[in-house]
Amino acid sequence: MTMRVMISTIEGEFLIDVGHKETILEVKHKIEQLLGVPVAFQTLSIYGLELIDGLDMGDYPFVLEGTKIDLTIAPLQPPSQSDTMIQITIKTSSKKIHMEVDRTETVRSLKEKIHILDGIPIKRLMLHFSGIEMGEEFRSLSEYGICDQSEIIGFLKNTNRSITEPPSKRLSVLVQTSSCLLNSASIPLEIKDTSTVNELRKILLDGKVLPADDYFFIHKQRIMRDSFNLRWHGVENGDSLYVFKGTVSRGH
Known part of the structure; x- marks a missing residue:
């Protein structure tokens, strides 16, 4: 299923056909072919x-037929090395590793550095950032949105392909509702990081914090998936989760 959306820049607007199952990265590649703007210099946003x-x-x-998507283009001059060096934290089940990396280096390069520092086998190391697996090792850290002070979660696969994860822990989070829901309420909540988004929704509904309706949740500008837990989404103690009325559906 495809739809036509409007891409808006400071120089004008143009229409582009996209599919519901098309990734944002694939849309950026289309824009690169049309405008000649490299993917790494594009930021797409709505409101x-x-x-x-x-x-x-x-x-x-909220992306529908005719939706306007804002395209911001970063300066195209090559940044100096000092501009691309950032401080990140790698969090595993046993420790936190602080390191300085270049945003332009690849995921594979980062895994090699972690292996050198901590001895974790590269083939068993899985990296996640804000709930997204950094599974394409040839892509740069910047393509996954890694910036200064980012925290990357490392999981260790067992030989049977299962994943070794730390024990569950309780989180204190703040559930923020939009203006059309409960007059922009801020709701403190204690919940395990192994709880799924569906379980979070049930807690809020059972406690009559939210009326019986359909909602989706956003954490750090990413829509949360119902069947995945808070740890998978990278939710940490003190984080805010935003609630919006509606459902998330995928095209067929």
Whole structure:
């Protein structure tokens, strides 16, 4: 299923056909072919909410036929090395590793550095950032949205392909509702990081915090998936989760 959306830049607007199952990164590649602007210099957003490369168009329920998507283009001059060096934290089940990396280096290069520092086998290391698996090792860190002070979660695969994860822990989070829901309420909540988004929704409904209706949740500008837990989404103690009325549907 395809739809036509409007891409808006400071120089004008143009229409482009996209599919519900098309990733944001694939849309950026289309724009690169049309405008000649490299993917790494593009930022797509709607009402200030950045569209994330690893998600599909269908992950954003407010993207419909005729929707206007803002395209911001970064300066095209090559940045100096000092501009691309950032500080990040790698969090595994046993420790936190702080390191300085270049945003232009690849995921594979980062895994090699982690292996040197901590001895974790590269083939068993899985990296996640804000709930998105950094599974394409040839892509740069910047393509996954990695910036200064980012925290990347590392999971260790067992030989039977299962994943070794740390024990569950309780989180204190703040559930923020939009102006059309409960007059922009801020709701403190204690919940395990192994709880799924569906379980979070049930807690809020059972406690009559939210009326019986359909809602989706956003964490750090990413739509949360119902069947995945808070740890998978990268939710940390003290984080805010935003609630919006509606459903997330995927095109067929």
